[in-house]
Amino acid sequence: MxxxxxxxxxxxxxxxxxxxxxxxxxxxxxxxxxxxxxxxxxxxxxxxxxxxxxxxxxxxxxxxxxxxxxxxxxxxxxxxxxxxxxxxxxxxxxxxxxxxxxxxxxxxxxxxxxxxxxxxxxxxxxxxxxxxxxxxxxxxxxxxxxxxxxxxxxxxxxxxxxxxxxxxxxxxxxxxxxxxxxxxxxxxxxxxxxxxxxxxxxxxxxxxxxxxxxxxxxxxxxxxxxxxxxxxxxxxxCVELEARRQHCFQLKTHLEQQLLDFPEIRVFAKESNRVANTVQFGVQNCVGEMLLMLLDRQNIAVSSGSACASNEQSASHVLLAMEVEENLAKSAIRVSLGKDNTLDEVDYFVQKLRQILTGLSC
Ligand SMILES: Cc1ncc(COP(=O)(O)O)c(C=O)c1O
The missing domain is CATH 3.40.640.10 (Type I PLP-dependent aspartate aminotransferase-like (Major domain))
Known part of the structure; x- marks a missing residue:
């Protein structure tokens, strides 16, 4: 997993x-x-x-x-x-x-x-x-x-x-x-x-x-x-904060670089000052929950918004507050990295995402 x-x-x-x-x-x-x-x-x-x-x-x-x-x-x-x-x-x-x-x-x-x-x-x-x-x-x-x-x-x-x-x-x-x-x-x-x-x-x-x-x-x-x-x-x-931050930053940068190849993907708040572990993106004409399920079948756990709201089918209140268009907000996927994730895992994720989006009209 x-x-x-x-x-x-x-x-x-x-x-x-x-x-x-x-x-x-x-x-x-x-x-x-x-x-x-x-x-x-x-x-x-x-x-x-x-x-x-x-x-x-x-x-x-x-x-x-x-x-x-x-x-x-x-x-x-x-x-x-x-x-x-x-x-x-x-x-x-x-x-x-x-x-x-x-x-x-x-x-x-x-x-x-x-x-x-x-x-x-x-x-x-x-x-x-x-x-x-x-x-x-x-x-x-x-x-x-x-x-x-x-x-x-x-x-x-x-x-x-x-x-x-x-x-x-x-x-x-x-x-x-x-x-x-x-x-x-x-x-x-x-x-x-x-x-x-x-x-x-x-x-x-x-x-x-x-x-x-x-x-x-x-x-x-x-x-x-x-x-x-x-x-x-x-x-x-406290002790490991900087090492964890740098590690996540490397992974996040790698992930976001690869997401640029997907014309249908938009990373939210991309130019804002963000923590090193979080990437939230929307996929044009896609439903976030469906994408989440398909990734889950590939043993990848992500969130389609905040976990606490994920049993509701509505668009993320965070993205709506940021005036993201409702359909794009409903397509949101959040990747939040941790200290033990690896670059290989990021590559695997991108590969599976590509396969899913190619085979799927969402
Ligand atoms: C910003 C924020 N505040 C509060 C909470 C609630 O914390 P807990 O799960 O410990 O009740 C969460 C959990 O997702 C959170 O993300």
Whole structure:
């Protein structure tokens, strides 16, 4: 199987699995208990908190572990202010868009948040949420400058950095945001774990109440193995970030060069500042889902948009927001590369794509 869907999820790195395993069996104590075995669990969580903090240049006490990026996004939007008026963009993840948004800012055809229309919003908002990297196009947003505008207007600023961490350097302090969401399974960690990074005092209302874990901001016995795995994945992402980026860039460049030979293919946001692993393209007169199935028959896993929306037959909301024509948006295929993919796999993919498109009137 050739796995080209790393923005949907990543395999757990062997080194991550190795550090997780003892916490399923030997070190199983509840970290809130007071005996020695429990202190081992507690100390493993503390280490993971430091590792995650380091990945995004935050302080360990700013890290709140959650069940993933979705929960972190919900917590950010629902946990700071009561009845907050929220502003966000039209191409955010559903976990943001379905959180009681007041107003949507448009995006440009190049896949950027439209800062011009953002500046023209006269209404007062309490909270702004804008993603750092778009999960479909891979376009990197200028969050530092947006958060600067928001600061001047006294608006609290959240960024969904789920698709950015591990792919580009992410600096919580330098971005000037108040809240940031992360997810473990996008960086070769386990699923069901993530974090919300918060500047002091911003988060007031937990989504889950109970035993007072995570400084009272996220109750529930900690998922120790997953948190330990997330920490290790964050440490590896820190150390290997540049090597992974260069590797993916080489593969992506090779892929995009070859896609130029297909007159029916258009790479979305091609000239924009994108992460090194993501290529989203449309195929004229083709249906993305059908192409996905035919590639799957050749043992190639890609996405036809965002995985979370792939059970819906509609066009990608991200591409529609970028004013891509509906039929072309419905033909979208997203290739998201990972650290273990190879040039041979890219060549195989292009060869199979060519065969499929030649034999098929879509
Ligand atoms: C940009 C973005 N935010 C949030 C999420 C949700 O993360 P999780 O799967 O950990 O809930 C995803 C997952 O695809 C994502 O791409």
């Amino acid at each position: 050739i796995f080209f869907d790393h923005n949907a999820t990543t395999p757990v790195d062997e080194r991550v699995l190795e550090v997780m395993l003892p916490f399923f069996s030997r070190f199983y104590a509840n970290p809130s208990s007071l005996y020695k075995l429990a202190r081992l669990s507690r100390s493993a969580i503390d280490t993971a908190r430091e590792q995650v903090a380091q990945l995004v240049n935050a302080r360990p006490e700013q890290v709140i572990f959650t069940s993933g990026g979705t929960e972190a996004n919900n917590l950010a939007l629902k946990g700071c202010l009561s009845n907050a008026k929220i502003i966000t963009s039209a191409f955010e993840h559903p976990s943001i868009l379905q959180s009681g948004i007041a107003e949507l800012v448009g995006v440009t055809e190049q896949g950027y948040i439209d800062q011009h229309s953002l500046a023209q919003f006269n209404q007062q908002f309490d909270l702004a949420s804008f993603m750092l990297v778009n999960n479909e196009t891979g376009v990197i947003q200028d969050i530092a400058s947006i958060s600067n505008i928001m600061k001047q207007r006294g608006v609290l600023m959240h960024t969904d950095a789920v698709q950015a961490a591990g792919k580009i350097p992410v600096d919580f302090q330098a971005l000037g945001v108040d809240l940031m969401s992360l997810s473990s399974h996008k960086i070769y960690g386990p699923k069901g774990c993530g974090a919300l990074i918060t500047s002091t005092g911003q988060l007031k209302k937990p989504l889950l109440t109970g035993g007072g874990q995570e400084a009272g901001l996220r109750a529930g016995t900690e998922n120790v193995p997953a948190i330990v795995g997330f920490g290790k994945a964050a440490e590896l992402a």
